[in-house]
Amino acid sequence: MTHRTSPLHAEHVALGATLTDFAGWQMPLRYTSDIAEHTAVREAAGLFDLSHMGEIAVVGPQAARALDHALVGNLSALGVDRARYTMLCQPDGAVIDDVVVYRLAPERFVVVANASNVEVVLAELTERAAGFDARVIDMSPDTALIAVQGPRSLEIVSLVAPGQEEVLAGMRYYAGATVRVLGVDAYVSRTGYTGEDGFELYVPHSLAADLWRTLLDVGASRGLVPAGLAARDSLRLEAGMPLYGNEIDRTTTPFEAGLGRIVRLDKTDDDGAPLDFVGRAALEGRKGAQPARVLVGLQGLGRRAARSGYPVLASTQPGAVEVGAVTSGAPSPTLGYPIALAYVTPEVSAEGTELGVDVRGRAEPFRVVPYPFYRRPEQ
Amino acid sequence: MATFPTDLRYSADHEWVDDSVPATVGITDTATEALGDIVYLELPSVGDVIEAGSVIGEVESTKSVSELFAPVSGTVVEVNRQAIDDPSVVNADPYGDGWLLKVQVSGEGELMDAEAYEVLTQEG
Numbered sequence: 001m002t003h004r005t006s007p008l009h010a011e012h013v014a015l016g017a018t019l020t021d022f023a024g025w026q027m028p029l030r031y032t033s034d035i036a037e038h039t040a041v042r043e044a045a046g047l048f049d050l051s052h053m054g055e056i057a058v059v060g061p062q063a064a065r066a067l068d069h070a071l072v073g074n075l076s077a078l079g080v081d082r083a084r085y086t087m088l089c090q091p092d093g094a095v096i097d098d099v100v101v102y103r104l105a106p107e108r109f110v111v112v113a114n115a116s117n118v119e120v121v122l123a124e125l126t127e128r129a130a131g132f133d134a135r136v137i138d139m140s141p142d143t144a145l146i147a148v149q150g151p152r153s154l155e156i157v158s159l160v161a162p163g164q165e166e167v168l169a170g171m172r173y174y175a176g177a178t179v180r181v182l183g184v185d186a187y188v189s190r191t192g193y194t195g196e197d198g199f200e201l202y203v204p205h206s207l208a209a210d211l212w213r214t215l216l217d218v219g220a221s222r223g224l225v226p227a228g229l230a231a232r233d234s235l236r237l238e239a240g241m242p243l244y245g246n247e248i249d250r251t252t253t254p255f256e257a258g259l260g261r262i263v264r265l266d267k268t269d270d271d272g273a274p275l276d277f278v279g280r281a282a283l284e285g286r287k288g289a290q291p292a293r294v295l296v297g298l299q300g301l302g303r304r305a306a307r308s309g310y311p312v313l314a315s316t317q318p319g320a321v322e323v324g325a326v327t328s329g330a331p332s333p334t335l336g337y338p339i340a341l342a343y344v345t346p347e348v349s350a351e352g353t354e355l356g357v358d359v360r361g362r363a364e365p366f367r368v369v370p371y372p373f374y375r376r377p378e379q
Numbered sequence: 380m381a382t383f384p385t386d387l388r389y390s391a392d393h394e395w396v397d398d399s400v401p402a403t404v405g406i407t408d409t410a411t412e413a414l415g416d417i418v419y420l421e422l423p424s425v426g427d428v429i430e431a432g433s434v435i436g437e438v439e440s441t442k443s444v445s446e447l448f449a450p451v452s453g454t455v456v457e458v459n460r461q462a463i464d465d466p467s468v469v470n471a472d473p474y475g476d477g478w479l480l481k482v483q484v485s486g487e488g489e490l491m492d493a494e495a496y497e498v499l500t501q502e503g
Contacts, residue, residue, distance in 0.1 A: 018412065033470075034441045035416040230415055230442045303419050305439060330441050331418045360437075360446075 006051040007144050007205040011212050015226055022229060023116035025052040030228040037231035038333045041194050042376075044223025045150030047215055048232060054118030055143040055202065056111045056125055060134035063107050069277050070128035071101070071111075072254065074267040078103045083174045083189050086262055088121055093253045093282035097121050098244055100191060102176055110139065110187075110202075114244045128278060144208035148215060149198030149235075151376070152222050157188070157199045159218040160211065168199070182211055193232065195239025196376050237328050237339060240297065240371030246308055246327045247295060247341055253283065256291045256343070263287070293324060293343040297371030298355070300338025302364045305331045306357040312342050313356035316363040320356055323348045329357075332373060339373045340366065382497065383407065384474050389496035390450040390488060395474065401456050405478040406438060406447070406469065409500045414440040417466040422447070422479055427455045431488030436479075438469070447479070450488050457481035 003026035006012070012019065012028045020029035028049065030037060040046050058067055067075040073086030080103050088096045097117040102110045113121040118140055126136045148157050158165040164179045168188070171177060176189030184207045192198035203211055216226065233243070242248050248257050255263070263283050269275045298306065306312075306329035313320040329340030340357070348355060351370060356363035387395040393410035397403045411417065419439040429435045429449040436447035459478050462468050469477035491499070 029442075030415060033416050035418075038441070234441050304421070304437070305419075305444070307444065331439065333418075333441055360444075 004052070006049050007208040008049045008051060008146075008212050011209055012049065017226070017228060020229060023052060023114070025115055027052055028226070028228040030230045031226045034228070034230040034234065035333045037225060037227035038234050040223060040225045041150045041196055041227060041231065041235055042334055043151070045148055045152040045156055045219060045225075046194070046227030046231065047212070047219065047224055048147040048149065048227055049212070050145040050147055050200070051143070051208065052115035053140075053145050054113040054115065054121065055139040055145070056113060056118070056122055057137040057139050058109045058111060058125060058129060058134055059107060059137065060132070061107055062132035063109050063134040066125075066129035066132035066134040067101065067109055067111070068267055068275055069132070070125055071099070072263045072277060072279060072283065073101070074264040075101055075103070075109065076267070080105060081176050083176055083191055085174075087248075087254055087259070088124055089254070089279035089283065090250065091279055091282065093279045093286060094250045095244075095248045095252055095254060095257070096124060096250065098242065098248055102187070102189065104176075104178070104187065112145075116245065142205050144203050144205050145200060146203065146208065146211060146215070147192055147198060147200045148219070148224070149192045149194040149227075150196050150224075152219075152224070153196070153198045156215065156219040156222055156224055157201070160214050161188070182207065182214060186211075193239075193241055194235040195241070195372060195374055196235075233328075234330050234333055237330055237341070238332055238334055238372070238374035240341070240373060242295075242341075243328060253286055253291070255283070255286045256293060256295065258295045260287065290346055292345070294346055294349045295327070296342055296344055296349050297369045297373060298326070298329075298340040298342055298357070298366040299369045299373070300340070300357075300364065300366050303331075303338070304359045304362075304364050305329050305338035306340040306342070306359060306364070306366065311358040312344050312366075313358055313363055314348060315354070316356035316365050320363065323355065326357060334374050338366075341371065344368075383493040385493045387474065388450075388490040388492060390448060390490060391499060392448040392450070394448060394450040396450045396490065401481045401483045402451060402453075403478045404450060404480040404482055405473055407496070408473050410438070410445065411470050411473050413443075414438060414445060415442040416440050417469050420463050420466050420469070420479070422458045422463065423455050425455055425458060429453060429455060429482065431486060438466075450490060451482055451484045452486035452488070453482040453484040455480055456483050
């Protein structure tokens with residue numbers, strides 16, 4: 001089986017990375033140690049190659065309207081150089097993908113899709129934009145995505161963008177700007193998937209290796225280390241961020257995932273009438289209704305971790321009924337105890353409820369806790 | 380890629396066993412590399428009678444978890460407390476300080492030499 005490789009593949013090999021198959025791509029799982037990479041992001045900075053993600057441009061006079069129709073968010077209201085987390089849903093309200101949308105110019109947007117969903121998102125956006133004066137263009141084949149995440153990321157990114165330090169320092173969370181990086185225009189945003197301050201840099205393939213090496217070079221003395229997908233997963237879980245395929249998929253709606261706030265039933269067309277978007281009717285019916293299951297955070301009271309797919313039980317007593325299933329779980333490197341996200345029935349979803357998780361045949365005690373499990377300290 | 384100590388024998392489940400009496404048991408670096416950073420070990424207790432091929436414990440990392448299979452039958456006479464307290468030693472030195480158990484062997488499971496084990500890992 002052949003895998004697609006990132007434009008940074010040779011860098012990963014040279015760094016001795018352990019590679020893993022991820023959504024048809026061969027990407028770094030880890031370079032040295034999952035925990036060391038995780039900790040570096042919490043305490044200093046980590047460098048991630050996310051070039052497997054998809055970037056799809058939607059361009060034209062009606063680009064905003066096309067996205068209002070295609071996605072559950074209100075993209076017309078998105079300011080230039082701002083980013084928004086939103087979703088592409090099926091007509092029945094189930095989630096096809098969760099995406100971040102950037103507005104680069106009044107008539108130019110970029111939708112960033114998960115690697116596993118790029119093709120379906122591209123197809124859906126193309127179909128949904130067909131009635132609008134807008135073009136949908138897959139930018140993924142020439143776009144590399146490099147993320148610098150962690151408390152020292154501003155300092156490190158500033159070193160590769162001389163003269164742009166103030167732009168970077170003044171950039172708010174979920175904002176972006178076109179910035180000269182190593183003499184080339186890059187799109188830089190203050191976004192990420194780790195729960196830390198950080199930046200994501202969208203650059204052409206031709207600049208990727210140069211930028212990667214330069215960041216490692218200038219960042220090394222500031223604690224920057226390359227970090228793989230294993231650390232990315234444990235970081236996002238601590239930060240309580242959903243992962244497509246785990247917490248959200250085509251069997252879940254945004255409401256079940258606790259993300260109902262991003263469904264903008266209040267968005268309107270040019271005449272002020274409620275704007276129809278794909279999934280609207282189904283999602284309207286769900287709003288306010290008690291979902292059959294809700295996503296909760298779980299803290300392990302023992303040492304054995306719950307993992308994706310494990311049954312959640314009403315208690316640790318023998319014969320306890322099944323009340324849900326774990327979607328993601330791991331021993332938290334930062335917190336030192338097991339954490340998990342799980343779908344459970346509403347009756348057992350209250351904070352403090354003690355439940356069991358069937359960990360390979362033995363019920364282990366867990367408690368319902370709020371998530372994010374980890375919040376970064378105030379700067 | 381990896382070469383394995385030739386004085387040990389190996390199970391298909393990535394445990395190693397030496398020929399001392401009692402025998403020392405551990406997991407190979409193929410196992411530790413697949414797991415990543417090990418954070419929790421669940422091992423049998425001293426005095427437990429174990430049977431080759433049966434599950435006798437767990438090795439858990441941040442990324443995943445593996446069951447530990449007994450490569451030999453016998454009685455557990457010692458467990459590595461240091462590794463239980465700080466499982467990172469299993470990553471750092473899987474054939475040395477990262478050993479897991481000492482077993483008074485009464486019988487063996489299917490074990491292979493380093494060369495055969497290397498072939499197995501390359502097929503994997």
